[in-house]
Amino acid sequence: MNRELKRVTIVALLMFLTLFVSTTIIQYVQADALAADPRNSRTLYESYSVERGPILVNGTPVAFSQASDDLYKFQRVYANGPLYAPITGYIPVNGEATGLEASLNSYLSGQSSSQFFDQLNRLISGQDPMGASVDVTIDPVLQQAAWDALGDYTGAVIVTEPATGRILAMVTKPTFDPNAMAVHDGAQVQATYEGLLADPGDPLFNRATGGDMNPPGSVFKLVVTAAALESGRYTPQSTFPNPATLTLPGTDSVVRNSGGGTCGPGAEVTLADALRLSCNIPMAELGMELGDAAIREQAEKFGFNTEFEIPNSTEASTYPRALDEPQTGLSAFGQYTVRATPLQMAMVSAAIANGGIVMNPNMVDAITAPDFTPLQQFEGSEFGRAISQDTADTMVQMMVNGVENGAASNARIDGVSVAGKTGTAENGESDPYTLWFTGFAPADSPQYAITVLVEDGGGLGQEGYGNLIAAPVAKQVLEAVLNT
Amino acid sequence: MTDQRTAGGVSTGTPPGGVRRIRVPQRLRNTELWLLLLACLINVGAIVLVQLGALGRIDTQVVLLGAGLSVLVFGLHVAMRFVARDADPLLLPVATLLNGLGIAMIYRIDIADGESGWESASVRQIVWSAIAIVAAIATILALRNHRVLFRYTYLSGLVAIVLLLLPLVPGLGKAEGGAQVWIQFGNVASFQPGEIAKIALAVFFAGYLVRNRDSLSMVGRTVLGMRFPRARDLGPLLVVWALSMAVIVFQRDLGTALLYFGLFLVMLYVATSRLSWVVLGLSLFIGGAIVASQTLDYVGNRFANWLDPFNPERFDQDFGGSYQLVQGLFGLANGGLIGTGWGQGRPDITPVPQSDYIIASLGEELGLAGIFAILALYALFVARGFRIGFAGQDDFGKLLGVGLAFVIALQVFIVVGGVTRVIPLTGLTTPFLAAGGSSLVANWIIVALLLRLSDTVRNHPRLVIDG
Numbered sequence: 001m002n003r004e005l006k007r008v009t010i011v012a013l014l015m016f017l018t019l020f021v022s023t024t025i026i027q028y029v030q031a032d033a034l035a036a037d038p039r040n041s042r043t044l045y046e047s048y049s050v051e052r053g054p055i056l057v058n059g060t061p062v063a064f065s066q067a068s069d070d071l072y073k074f075q076r077v078y079a080n081g082p083l084y085a086p087i088t089g090y091i092p093v094n095g096e097a098t099g100l101e102a103s104l105n106s107y108l109s110g111q112s113s114s115q116f117f118d119q120l121n122r123l124i125s126g127q128d129p130m131g132a133s134v135d136v137t138i139d140p141v142l143q144q145a146a147w148d149a150l151g152d153y154t155g156a157v158i159v160t161e162p163a164t165g166r167i168l169a170m171v172t173k174p175t176f177d178p179n180a181m182a183v184h185d186g187a188q189v190q191a192t193y194e195g196l197l198a199d200p201g202d203p204l205f206n207r208a209t210g211g212d213m214n215p216p217g218s219v220f221k222l223v224v225t226a227a228a229l230e231s232g233r234y235t236p237q238s239t240f241p242n243p244a245t246l247t248l249p250g251t252d253s254v255v256r257n258s259g260g261g262t263c264g265p266g267a268e269v270t271l272a273d274a275l276r277l278s279c280n281i282p283m284a285e286l287g288m289e290l291g292d293a294a295i296r297e298q299a300e301k302f303g304f305n306t307e308f309e310i311p312n313s314t315e316a317s318t319y320p321r322a323l324d325e326p327q328t329g330l331s332a333f334g335q336y337t338v339r340a341t342p343l344q345m346a347m348v349s350a351a352i353a354n355g356g357i358v359m360n361p362n363m364v365d366a367i368t369a370p371d372f373t374p375l376q377q378f379e380g381s382e383f384g385r386a387i388s389q390d391t392a393d394t395m396v397q398m399m400v401n402g403v404e405n406g407a408a409s410n411a412r413i414d415g416v417s418v419a420g421k422t423g424t425a426e427n428g429e430s431d432p433y434t435l436w437f438t439g440f441a442p443a444d445s446p447q448y449a450i451t452v453l454v455e456d457g458g459g460l461g462q463e464g465y466g467n468l469i470a471a472p473v474a475k476q477v478l479e480a481v482l483n484t
Numbered sequence: 485m486t487d488q489r490t491a492g493g494v495s496t497g498t499p500p501g502g503v504r505r506i507r508v509p510q511r512l513r514n515t516e517l518w519l520l521l522l523a524c525l526i527n528v529g530a531i532v533l534v535q536l537g538a539l540g541r542i543d544t545q546v547v548l549l550g551a552g553l554s555v556l557v558f559g560l561h562v563a564m565r566f567v568a569r570d571a572d573p574l575l576l577p578v579a580t581l582l583n584g585l586g587i588a589m590i591y592r593i594d595i596a597d598g599e600s601g602w603e604s605a606s607v608r609q610i611v612w613s614a615i616a617i618v619a620a621i622a623t624i625l626a627l628r629n630h631r632v633l634f635r636y637t638y639l640s641g642l643v644a645i646v647l648l649l650l651p652l653v654p655g656l657g658k659a660e661g662g663a664q665v666w667i668q669f670g671n672v673a674s675f676q677p678g679e680i681a682k683i684a685l686a687v688f689f690a691g692y693l694v695r696n697r698d699s700l701s702m703v704g705r706t707v708l709g710m711r712f713p714r715a716r717d718l719g720p721l722l723v724v725w726a727l728s729m730a731v732i733v734f735q736r737d738l739g740t741a742l743l744y745f746g747l748f749l750v751m752l753y754v755a756t757s758r759l760s761w762v763v764l765g766l767s768l769f770i771g772g773a774i775v776a777s778q779t780l781d782y783v784g785n786r787f788a789n790w791l792d793p794f795n796p797e798r799f800d801q802d803f804g805g806s807y808q809l810v811q812g813l814f815g816l817a818n819g820g821l822i823g824t825g826w827g828q829g830r831p832d833i834t835p836v837p838q839s840d841y842i843i844a845s846l847g848e849e850l851g852l853a854g855i856f857a858i859l860a861l862y863a864l865f866v867a868r869g870f871r872i873g874f875a876g877q878d879d880f881g882k883l884l885g886v887g888l889a890f891v892i893a894l895q896v897f898i899v900v901g902g903v904t905r906v907i908p909l910t911g912l913t914t915p916f917l918a919a920g921g922s923s924l925v926a927n928w929i930i931v932a933l934l935l936r937l938s939d940t941v942r943n944h945p946r947l948v949i950d951g
Binding site: 001002003004005007008009011012013015016018019020022023024025026027028030031032034035037039040041042043045 | 750753754755757794799810813814815816817818819820821829830833847851852855856859862863866867870873874879882886889890893894896897900901904905906
């Protein structure tokens with residue numbers, strides 16, 4: 001009997017060993033992954049019991065934690081909440097965090113692996129644990145100027161630094177006050193959240209990096225022009241037939257230029273003029289000649305079909321797969337199912353301004369531990385080269401022409417050379433247009449790439465157009481920082 | 485089968501006289517006393533730490549209530565000084581410590597839920613613990629020789645069946661959490677007779693197998709080097725298998741079925757030394773479980789949750805989803821290596837954190853270190869039980885000791901393995917820790933039986949040493 005007993009003992013031993021292993025796997029090996037699961041409310045509560053690090057704009061906190069004597073030890077406060085809402089996001093007591101509060105939660109709450117020894121030190125020395133501070137790339141002057149310039153429009157403004165990809169301003173409207181989402185009463189947070197969700201203006205959308213996802217319209221012509229020049233088969237002087245209407249092959253769809261007539265005088269029009277005057281028919285012809293594969297390849301080099309983490313998550317702008325010829329024609333002037341975020345269009349302008357190299361967009365400069373040891377420093381990183389230096393130089397000139405004596409004339413600033421492109425995109429038979437401006441300044445040594453998006457036709461329905469509404473917004477923002 | 489030589493009649497080998505009892509100091513009991521003191525100290529400390537961690541102050545009333553329990557445990561200790569002076573010195577301190585840690589965690593959950601007084605689970609648990617320890621004292625006083633149980637083999641079997649059927653009696657039974665395993669006494673208390681049934685089953689299996697093992701082990705044909713039993717000897721295995729399947733189908737209780745069947749298989753194997761029984765039994769059970777997972781929704785859900793708990797569809801499912809399993813994992817992960825400390829975690833987020841999920845609650849607040857300590861306590865308890873099996877002289881006592889020890893090991897494995905995704909999650913109580921009166925009473929009676937068995941083993945030194 002004892003031989004059997006011995007075996008049963010071994011079986012029992014193995015059962016216990018299995019449990020030692022399984023608990024170790026969960027509590028040690030998988031612990032970090034489980035803590036990072038967005039459904040893990042314990043991580044959230046945990047993050048409320050430490051003093052979260054502040055989010056700083058030019059050294060001034062726009063989000064910080066204040067001692068609180070209720071259920072939670074700290075109250076999160078958002079200074080100038082609505083202005084910085086798309087950057088900071090919020091962290092509620094129930095539900096999911098958003099913005100930097102979500103994307104950098106491990107640093108802000110002091111839970112990141114690089115802070116482990118710091119926290120251990122604080123534990124041993126009896127100090128309360130504290131999160132790291134985050135310095136963002138936002139320029140408060142530009143941010144405020146963008147807020148003011150956008151006024152009551154539904155839309156977004158984004159300004160980036162072409163050489164580094166740093167985001168200098170990001171404004172979206174309508175917006176909300178994140179302080180309302182940071183109260184410690186879960187029911188109240190839920191009510192606020194549901195109210196924001198139900199709001200027809202969709203204030204929770206960050207229209208600079210996602211949200212409604214608008215067709216880019218004419219600003220997409222930059223991508224098609226880039227593809228044409230990169231192919232080596234076209235120059236700005238290449239010509240296209242110049243009819244007043246174009247029926248897309250195999251369909252009844254008729255393409256018109258925005259003016260209604262031909263693209264300038266003459267039976268033929270150059271690529272340079274087509275872009276300067278923002279004509280649809282020559283672009284549709286060019287697009288069909290290039291084919292959807294070449295346009296898609298160029299668009300993806302600029303960042304289309306990629307979700308960037310800045311480090312907040314963003315929506316990918318899309319150039320659709322497998323188009324037939326008429327669809328390709330429509331896509332060439334930013335219609336059909338092409339969709340773009342202001343962030344994406346800012347990347348296109350910034351790449352042209354930056355000699356053809358696309359920088360990864362980013363809005364964090366540095367993350368610093370409470371004892372001032374730097375945990376992360378962000379240098380610019382390259383996404384890749386979208387176009388050659390030559391193509392970039394050519395396009396800068398074409399975009400400068402567009403502002404100086406073309407369709408983007410309302411972005412002109414005295415004494416500064418501005419490069420730009422407007423867009424007026426259709427959303428449906430009778431829906432209001434989506435208005436765009438994208439560009440950069442000064443054109444000879446670009447410091448700011450800016451993209452403006454205005455939805456709902458800027459309140460003018462189908463009467464509004466990019467140069468009327470969006471270009472002046474860009475002009476006003478740039479004037480705040482360019483000495484004139 | 486060397487034990488057959490010594491089965492029965494060994495008591496004549498006792499050295500002469502009760503004089504020995506007076507002369508020899510009670511070394512084992514003194515060891516036990518010190519360990520008990522340590523266990524009680526830890527238990528009271530745990531309650532104090534819970535109060536400091538979760539309340540921020542000390543509530544002496546609850547501390548006294550917890551300390552009052554220690555008096556009863558020492559009562560059991562004193563009783564053993566008279567009637568079981570050679571019993572194992574580790575079993576009682578280990579059970580006491582586990583019981584106390586369980587009370588501390590249940591109390592901690594009560595604080596989180598804002599429960600206090602007689603309505604709270606912790607006070608009920610303390611009362612049930614008192615009842616359970618009194619039952620253990622009664623057992624050890626009343627049962628001076630475990631071989632008495634051998635006489636009641638078939639009565640035990642009958643009792644087990646009746647206990648299992650009770651919850652299915654209309655008007656008496658009560659379903660909770662989907663399982664039909666409770667009986668309700670008015671509004672006062674509910675009881676899970678299946679817990680007591682596991683003791684009755686162990687007694688029955690031990691007695692039955694000792695009587696019939698020859699026919700179960702000697703004959704049969706050999707296939708692939710294993711001797712398989714004759715078809716007509718398959719009866720007992722099939723009966724127990726059918727019983728387990730009935731528990732799955734009618735009581736909707738997968739864990740209990742696995743527990744009973746596992747207990748039977750192990751005792752059958754030890755008694756007959758035929759591996760073929762284990763192979764046959766496991767095949768039957770696995771086959772039954774697979775059929776059940778395909779045909780019974782609740783079993784199918786448990787398998788699906790086990791395989792893919794993080795699937796949002798399973799996580800968000802209103803009934804029978806993986807929410808509890810995943811929250812338990814989150815809790816354990818939150819505990820990490822050293823835990824959050826008593827009262828500092830959030831075990832109350834997980835459903836039923838004080839009963840089925842108490843091990844996850846303890847893992848969250850005491851960490852992997854705490855879980856290891858608790859598992860080590862169980863392993864120690866089980867090892868002491870197996871020791872009785874190795875050292876025992878009569879086959880009935882050996883089998884009973886092994887069965888009772890193994891049932892604790894298997895129960896821990898089923899619960900903790902379910903929580904940590906080793907096996908599908910099934911509803912079973914964690915012995916001594918989890919909130920639940922019937923489980924406490926049953927497990928403390930097991931403590932008393934093991935103490936009695938171990939006393940007999942030491943009291944009657946073996947005359948023949950196994951080769």
